[in-house]
Amino acid sequence: MTKSELIAKLTDRYPQLVAKDAELAVKTILDAMGKSLAQGRRIEIRGFGSFDLNYRPPRTGRNPKSGSKVEVPEKFVPHFKAGKELRERVDALL
């Protein structure tokens, strides 16, 4: 499912709303989630999951093409942990 398919499903679900509203809602939600993580603020959605930042210490990497050493600075990367309901539903039909 892509972002546009998600927008289409929400539009079907809320026929009383203007199609543009579902599109704006999806963009607003994703934008807020991205900004939140970008500010180091975690996200917790009950029944869906949580998004956190994981720390990656600095390391010496290698350029796979030339083989030369590159210093990779420390950084934070986004991490998602599925919540109970999502975990159980995804596994249920298996």
Added chain:
Amino acid sequence: MTLTKADLADLLFDKVGLNKREAKDMVEAFFEEIRSALETGDAVKLSGFGNFQLRDKPQRPGRNPKTGEEIPISARRVVTFHASQKLKGLVEIHYAKQQQRRTDK
């Protein structure tokens, strides 16, 4: 300071002009549609944010850490999230700015 469904509903009220009830329902529906897609085995790709994918894991041997007793961990399907380059970039830029502020002090 955590972002929650209530915060997202407030934003839909402010920015999209949905009423409180609609905003709350829309946030719930947003996550429910993603859960439903994943439940049916369909991966979800949200460009600019990231992809939710499914991974089938085979059964593997496990151990009860308390008793040391061996018990198999059953085969299962799990959700993995891969942040987009854009989201990873946003997170790194923020970190770099924070470091800059620290060294400026």
